[in-house]
Amino acid sequence: xxxFQQKWMTGLLLAALAVGALAPMLSGVAGFPQWxxxxxxxxxxxxxxxxxxxxxxxxxxxxxxFNFAQGAMVLFAALTxxxxxxxxxxxxxxxxxxxxxxxxAWLVExxxxxxxxxxxxxxxxxATLGVAYFIxxxxxxxxxxxxxxxxxxxxxxxxILLEKTFEGGILVSMEDVIAAVIAAALVxxxxxxxxxxxxxxxxxxxxxxxxxxxxxxIPLGRIWVIVWSVSGLVALVAGIIWGSKLGVQFSxxxxxxxxxxxxxxxxxxxxxxxxxxxxxxGLGEKLSEVYLGPLLGGGIENWFAxxxxxxxxxVRPEGLFGEKHIDRV
Amino acid sequence: MNATATATAxxxxxxxGARPLLEVNGIEVIYNHVILVLKGVSLAVPEGGIVAxxxxxxxxxxxxxxxVSNLLRAExxxxxxxxxxxxxxxxxxxxPSELVKRGVIQVMEGRHCFAHLTVEDNLLTGAYxxxxxxxxxRADLERVYEFFPRxxxxxxxxxxxxxGGEQQMTAIGRALMARPSMILLDEPSMGLAPQIVEEIxxxxxxxxxxxxxSFLLAEQNTMVALRFADFGYILENGRVVMxxxxxxxxxxxxxxxxxxxxxxxxxxxxxxxxxxxxxxRWLS
Numbered sequence: 001x002x003x004f005q006q007k008w009m010t011g012l013l014l015a016a017l018a019v020g021a022l023a024p025m026l027s028g029v030a031g032f033p034q035w036x037x038x039x040x041x042x043x044x045x046x047x048x049x050x051x052x053x054x055x056x057x058x059x060x061x062x063x064x065x066f067n068f069a070q071g072a073m074v075l076f077a078a079l080t081x082x083x084x085x086x087x088x089x090x091x092x093x094x095x096x097x098x099x100x101x102x103x104x105a106w107l108v109e110x111x112x113x114x115x116x117x118x119x120x121x122x123x124x125x126x127a128t129l130g131v132a133y134f135i136x137x138x139x140x141x142x143x144x145x146x147x148x149x150x151x152x153x154x155x156x157x158x159x160i161l162l163e164k165t166f167e168g169g170i171l172v173s174m175e176d177v178i179a180a181v182i183a184a185a186l187v188x189x190x191x192x193x194x195x196x197x198x199x200x201x202x203x204x205x206x207x208x209x210x211x212x213x214x215x216x217x218i219p220l221g222r223i224w225v226i227v228w229s230v231s232g233l234v235a236l237v238a239g240i241i242w243g244s245k246l247g248v249q250f251s252x253x254x255x256x257x258x259x260x261x262x263x264x265x266x267x268x269x270x271x272x273x274x275x276x277x278x279x280x281x282g283l284g285e286k287l288s289e290v291y292l293g294p295l296l297g298g299g300i301e302n303w304f305a306x307x308x309x310x311x312x313x314x315v316r317p318e319g320l321f322g323e324k325h326i327d328r329v
Numbered sequence: 330m331n332a333t334a335t336a337t338a339x340x341x342x343x344x345x346g347a348r349p350l351l352e353v354n355g356i357e358v359i360y361n362h363v364i365l366v367l368k369g370v371s372l373a374v375p376e377g378g379i380v381a382x383x384x385x386x387x388x389x390x391x392x393x394x395x396x397v398s399n400l401l402r403a404e405x406x407x408x409x410x411x412x413x414x415x416x417x418x419x420x421x422x423x424x425p426s427e428l429v430k431r432g433v434i435q436v437m438e439g440r441h442c443f444a445h446l447t448v449e450d451n452l453l454t455g456a457y458x459x460x461x462x463x464x465x466x467r468a469d470l471e472r473v474y475e476f477f478p479r480x481x482x483x484x485x486x487x488x489x490x491x492x493g494g495e496q497q498m499t500a501i502g503r504a505l506m507a508r509p510s511m512i513l514l515d516e517p518s519m520g521l522a523p524q525i526v527e528e529i530x531x532x533x534x535x536x537x538x539x540x541x542x543s544f545l546l547a548e549q550n551t552m553v554a555l556r557f558a559d560f561g562y563i564l565e566n567g568r569v570v571m572x573x574x575x576x577x578x579x580x581x582x583x584x585x586x587x588x589x590x591x592x593x594x595x596x597x598x599x600x601x602x603x604x605x606x607x608x609x610r611w612l613s
Binding site for chain 2: 205211215219
């Protein structure tokens with residue numbers, strides 16, 4: 001093991017991040033209320049990254065595949081919902097969009113995963129690349145490629161909190177708060193599902209060893225349909241929240257690229273890792289943009305996540321909560 | 330099958346007229362559409378029997394087991410000729426999952442535990458096809474722990490960090506959770522200390538006696554396998570070259586010489602072994 005991968009290096013890195021996060025306030029560059037506002041904003045956008053990362057982790061856990069199509073699924077889910085809402089009430093449109101995501105999961109298993117059973121991870125990864133382009137193209141053909149606004153009645157007006165404690169209070173976007181609550185509920189439900197149910201256990205078993213899982217009678221096909229469905233539904237939730245924030249448009253796909261550093265940070269196989277990774281990256285981005293931005297000429301938000309991921313790959317390749325590769329000598 | 334080989338062996342494993350639990354009839358297996366691995370293997374396992382499948386590396390033992398459990402398809406292998414029947418039902422149209430539900434389960438070579446799951450979770454996955462209630466699961470778990478007391482102590486450890494013997498026990502225990510009537514056990518002695526091998530085989534014998542689980546086991550360790558099995562088949566180059574009761578096989582001169590390393594002339598000096606004749610092949 002090289003020097004970078006010692007345990008204390010991880011601690012050092014996290015300590016450095018914590019100091020960096022607190023520095024603006026402690027050094028007096030920023031007042032506490034302003035700092036808190038930035039931190040809260042960062043955490044909220046972090047939750048949204050976590051949501052997309054969650055979809056990636058789910059599929060990676062159960063099939064060992066890095067699903068490149070996650071971003072396309074987010075966009076497709078949001079597009080489906082927004083176009084259906086033009087013709088029917090929200091609840092009906094939501095149900096149909098959820099069914100569509102399940103149908104996609106089923107098709108992916110039938111047409112892509114089943115013929116590639118027991119192939120190398122890289123082969124499956126390339127297959128998901130193809131799936132990404134396919135879903136993207138189909139989405140444009142069926143639903144069009146315009147920008148749509150998705151309005152599901154989220155409060156757009158930010159609220160001012162703690163007016164009595166601080167002068168002027170702090171601005172918090174209620175939309176972000178609601179998103180964070182939804183994400184937290186989703187994560188809680190998924191964690192329970194994975195740890196406590198027989199199906200969850202089977203999912204973890206498949207993630208560990210396809211062949212062994214097959215040998216004890218776990219039907220791989222059904223398991224894959226389940227994970228892809230769950231991750232399709234997570235994509236739908238992410239699509240709704242991001243879509244109502246930014247509008248439903250092509251660039252929604254690109255947030256999946258932000259989810260990549262998140263899972264590198266948190267570990268590819270860990271649900272809590274995806275959450276914490278998202279929070280760290282959201283926080284880091286906002287803080288560095290606001291406080292370091294002026295010094296470096298701005299634009300930090302765009303690359304911060306990737307640099308952080310790079311450092312993590314060096315120091316702790318399995319991520320904060322990732323499963324260590326077990327080697328027996 | 331060679332005439333001289335059968336002459337030395339005793340009666341078939343299944344009594345005349347009785348239907349065997351598992352019947353494999355002249356199967357041929359081809360990998361990747363070109364590589365012929367099994368060239369007509371026939372065998373039978375009676376209800377409640379322990380049948381050993383013996384032979385060197387690459388003889389086709391694992392392939393035979395995987396043909397039975399239908400795990401071949403995932404490795405691009407295919408049964409092109411012959412018939413495999415379990416309780417008189419053809420297995421070739423069934424998925425591995427359906428076979429497990431009917432009572433045939435394979436414990437793969439190299440154990441294949443779920444490394445990141447705890448020992449107990451490993452065992453629990455074995456009951457996936459049965460859809461049991463929580464209480465029934467607990468009861469079954471206790472039943473497995475009775476056979477493998479060592480697993481109970483290690484129940485909370487990640488399977489990847491347990492010893493080879495414990496992993497083999499976990500793998501067998503996991504299969505047991507499916508309440509099989511037949512276990513296809515592939516190379517249970519692989520990489521284990523002789524003492525542990527003995528322990529594992531004792532458990533197999535015990536399971537056979539108490540739970541009436543039938544075993545078809547592939548083994549390279551001929552000595553141990555013949556001691557615990559009732560009947561044996563010797564595979565070479567994808568064919569059964571010899572079959573007989575375990576006792577008859579262990580008394581057979583050729584088997585003694587080639588598989589048990591015991592020759593009639595007592596110990597040979599190193600000088601003599603240099604000129605020792607090439608390993609006899611029944612087919613070449």
